[in-house]
Amino acid sequence: MKNKKFPRIKSKLILAPMAGVTNVAFRILCKKLGAGICYTEFFHTDALKKSDVFDVVNDERPVVTQIFGNDENKLFEAAKSLVGKTDVIDLNIGCPAPKVIGLGSGAALLKDLDKVESILKKMNTLNVPISCKIRLGINEKKIVALELAKIADKYCCAIAVHARTLEQGYSGKADWSYIRKIKENVSIPVIGNGDINKVEDVKKMFDETGCDYVMIGRRAMKDPFFFRRANHYLKTGEVLPEESFEEKMELLVEYLQLCKKYNCFEPNNFKLLFIQFSRGYRNSSKLRVEISRIKKFDELLLKVRELC
Numbered sequence: 001m002k003n004k005k006f007p008r009i010k011s012k013l014i015l016a017p018m019a020g021v022t023n024v025a026f027r028i029l030c031k032k033l034g035a036g037i038c039y040t041e042f043f044h045t046d047a048l049k050k051s052d053v054f055d056v057v058n059d060e061r062p063v064v065t066q067i068f069g070n071d072e073n074k075l076f077e078a079a080k081s082l083v084g085k086t087d088v089i090d091l092n093i094g095c096p097a098p099k100v101i102g103l104g105s106g107a108a109l110l111k112d113l114d115k116v117e118s119i120l121k122k123m124n125t126l127n128v129p130i131s132c133k134i135r136l137g138i139n140e141k142k143i144v145a146l147e148l149a150k151i152a153d154k155y156c157c158a159i160a161v162h163a164r165t166l167e168q169g170y171s172g173k174a175d176w177s178y179i180r181k182i183k184e185n186v187s188i189p190v191i192g193n194g195d196i197n198k199v200e201d202v203k204k205m206f207d208e209t210g211c212d213y214v215m216i217g218r219r220a221m222k223d224p225f226f227f228r229r230a231n232h233y234l235k236t237g238e239v240l241p242e243e244s245f246e247e248k249m250e251l252l253v254e255y256l257q258l259c260k261k262y263n264c265f266e267p268n269n270f271k272l273l274f275i276q277f278s279r280g281y282r283n284s285s286k287l288r289v290e291i292s293r294i295k296k297f298d299e300l301l302l303k304v305r306e307l308c
């Protein structure tokens, strides 16, 4: 493939991969609200053999599909099965979940950079751009991010850096200085990630690290409108007010409609989103209880419509 570059995208803001969140419906909403590109949830190499798991649709492309696993051949085969169906295939080298690490995948790969090199090298023989998403290392005494980034520089079209260690999980502070160090040492685009909470943080990350793109996870899960406000802030310096509860509920109606269209409705994922979207608003705990009692899709849609 001649052009194995990261896709050209309209905004420098990227939706992070989030298991149980970034399904096709959520990705389409974030793209519409200003995400330049979205990552899928991570797919295990074995899961991809089932036909109903991979959920990318042409309308949302370009898109990044993330995979995880430990076996080089299985990762290669999984990636091969996605050629032509996605725009970038991303290797997860950062998931801290015990189930994932127990299989030697996700952040466990931070312990074996030779293996990572071998996996990326092989994946890169495919006719599709490859990327990876990393953490800094196992803990602060075993930081491997720079070494890993130099490997990625040889085979990948981009690298996303969640600036925490495996042992930090999702707590503590992300150390953006490593994103800067990586940016200074590689030629591929660097995607900075970790601790973006306010629109001002996006500019701060660009300014402090020189990264090419900023990836947003938990903030987008609570508030996909964040992409629109952050793009506006980057353009104008103006901080727009957050959207109202009613506007957020309208977005949830749209989410449910997309779930129906793409057959991807998962009650638990919806409940999680409802909790995130409604947090901090009046009566939200009472509403959460009401929502969690509703079992039928159409009743749920009706209820959320009433809240708009």
Ligand SMILES: Cc1cc2nc3c(=O)[nH]c(=O)nc-3n(C[C@H](O)[C@H](O)[C@H](O)COP(=O)(O)O)c2cc1C
Binding pocket: 016, 017, 018, 019, 020, 021, 041, 042, 066, 092, 094, 095, 133, 162, 193, 194, 195, 196, 215, 216, 217, 218, 219
């Ligand atoms: C619910 C949830 C699910 C996640 N799933 C994935 C995943 O599948 N793959 C991955 O690389 N990172 C995953 N992450 C990590 C995020 O992509 C991101 O790196 C992390 O949340 C830090 O960014 P933030 O501070 O903007 O949230 C997940 C995070 C959350 C909160």
